[in-house]
Amino acid sequence: MTTSPATAALSNQPPGAPDLDELRRRAFALRRKMMGMAAGKGEGYIAQGLAMADCLAALYFHEMRHDSARPDWPDRDRFLLSTGHYSIAMYAVLAEAGYMDEAQLPSYGLNGSALPMSTFDETVGVEIVGGSLGHGLGQAVGMAMGLRMDGSPARVFCEFSDGELQEGSTWEAAMGAATFGCDNLVALIDCNGIQADGPVTVAIEPVADKMSAFGWDTSEVDGNDMAALVAALAGARAADGRPKAIVMRTTPGHGVPTIVARERAHFVRIADDEWDALIAELEAGNV
Numbered sequence: 001m002t003t004s005p006a007t008a009a010l011s012n013q014p015p016g017a018p019d020l021d022e023l024r025r026r027a028f029a030l031r032r033k034m035m036g037m038a039a040g041k042g043e044g045y046i047a048q049g050l051a052m053a054d055c056l057a058a059l060y061f062h063e064m065r066h067d068s069a070r071p072d073w074p075d076r077d078r079f080l081l082s083t084g085h086y087s088i089a090m091y092a093v094l095a096e097a098g099y100m101d102e103a104q105l106p107s108y109g110l111n112g113s114a115l116p117m118s119t120f121d122e123t124v125g126v127e128i129v130g131g132s133l134g135h136g137l138g139q140a141v142g143m144a145m146g147l148r149m150d151g152s153p154a155r156v157f158c159e160f161s162d163g164e165l166q167e168g169s170t171w172e173a174a175m176g177a178a179t180f181g182c183d184n185l186v187a188l189i190d191c192n193g194i195q196a197d198g199p200v201t202v203a204i205e206p207v208a209d210k211m212s213a214f215g216w217d218t219s220e221v222d223g224n225d226m227a228a229l230v231a232a233l234a235g236a237r238a239a240d241g242r243p244k245a246i247v248m249r250t251t252p253g254h255g256v257p258t259i260v261a262r263e264r265a266h267f268v269r270i271a272d273d274e275w276d277a278l279i280a281e282l283e284a285g286n287v
Contacts, residue, residue: 015062015063018058018062018230020226020227020230022061023054023057023058023061023062023226023230024054024057024226024287026057026060026061026096027053027054027056027057027226027287028053028255028282028286028287029096030053030056030057030089030092030093030096031049031050031053031092031255031256031282031287032279032282032283033091033092033095033096033102033105034046034049034050034053034088034089034092035256035275035278035279035282036105036106036279037088037091037092037105037106037108037109038088038108038270039275039279040272040275041108041109042269042270042271042272044088044109044117044268045085045086045087045088045117045268046088046253046259046268046270047194047252047253047259047260047262047268048083048085048086048089048190048192048252049086049088049089049092050089050252050253050254050255050256050259051190051192051223051224051250051251051252051253051254052086052089052159052190052223052250053089053092053254053255054223054224054225054226054229054254055159055188055190055223055229055248055250056089056090056092056093057093057226058226058229058230058233059079059093059157059233060079060093060096060097061097062230062233063077063157063230063233063234064076064077064079064155064157065077065154065155066097068097068098068099068125069098071099071124071125074150074152074154075152075153075154076154077154077155077156077157078127078140078143078147078154078155078156078157079127079157079158079159080127080128080130080136080139080140080143080156080157080158080159081119081126081127081128081130081136081159082128082130082133082134082135082136082137082140082158082159082160082161082164083130083131083133083136083159083160083161083164083190084118084119084129084130084131084132085117085118085130085131086130086159087108087115087116087117087118087119087130088108088109088117090119090125090126091104091105091108091115091123092105094123094124094125094126097125099124099125100123100124100125118130118131119131127143133161133163133164133167134164134167134168134169134170135169136158136159136160136164137158137160137164137169137170137173137174137177137187138169138170138172138173138176139158140156140158140173140177140185140187141173141176141177141180141182141185143156144156144177144182144184144185144243145180145182147184148182148184154184155184155185155186156184156185156186157186157188158185158186158187158188159188159189159190160187160188160189160190161189161190161191161192161195162189162190162191162192162193162200162204162207163194163195163200165189165202165204165207166200166202166204171214174187174211174214174216174243175214175215177215177216177243178214178215178216178242178243179215181241181242181243182243183238183239183240183241183242183243183244184239185243185244186233186236186243186244186245186246187211187216187243187244187245187246188246188248189207189211189245189246189247189248190223190248190250191207191223191247191248191249191250192249192250192251192252194252207220207247208220208245208247211245211247215242215243216242216243216244216245217236217238217240217242217243217244217245218244218245218246218247219232219235219236219245219246219247220246220247220249221246221247221248221249222248222249223248223249223250224250224251224254224287229246229248232246233246253268254287255281255282255285255287256278256281256282256285257281257285258274258277258278258281259278
């Protein structure tokens with residue numbers, strides 16, 4: 001099964017005009033899958049997953065060149081999820097895109113499951129082991145350089161979080177990407193303002209200005225605005241010798257107001273009797 005339109009998924013040509021309504025439908029489908037995966041588990045990283053749905057829909061169903069029938073296709077674009085604890089979103093998009101059977105999804109996070117709460121590259125469609133934070137961008141730089149040396153047209157899309165900007169390794173990788181002219185690399189920086197122990201309080205702002213100062217071609221968007229995301233991704237295609245960064249301001253729990261309102265949204269705890277009402281909120285908003 002080819003996940004994107006064939007001309008985008010299997011050729012060297014950039015994608016055509018986006019169908020924003022279809023991409024929004026895909027994002028809603030991802031959120032619906034995530035809620036089903038998390039229901040009854042009692043706790044998890046559902047808030048970040050809901051926030052990332054728009055970005056993943058834009059990537060997998062419009063921007064990236066990939067083929068679920070050939071997950072190891074050498075010229076595929078790579079998506080690296082540095083924040084491995086966002087795995088619920090990764091599994092949802094892989095199922096929606098045909099990389100795995102949706103029947104696997106309810107096993108998310110269970111003991112012995114092939115879908116652990118933090119991603120492993122043993123899962124088809126997952127490129128790196130995620131969760132040891134601060135290392136995704138460094139791996140992405142090395143991958144982008146290797147692909148370029150091989151003459152591959154593939155690009156590397158690396159998601160990482162604002163919390164990871166507190167890691168020196170992230171800034172070292174950012175300097176390296178600019179130094180080596182990795183214009184086949186796109187950083188997707190999830191700025192949601194939260195980390196395990198509360199708000200991100202280290203002075204990482206202004207993120208966009210800092211990435212620009214490090215030599216990156218940088219844009220900043222509402223990460224839950226599909227039109228803005230698609231436009232930013234289109235703007236990141238230029239082969240101009242500079243790595244690209246898209247700073248995404250996302251809302252944890254987007255689409256489910258009760259989760260958005262939770263004071264501690266990093267690792268949400270939800271009682272069994274709350275799930276029906278939360279899923280109804282998502283269905284009512286259809287975002």
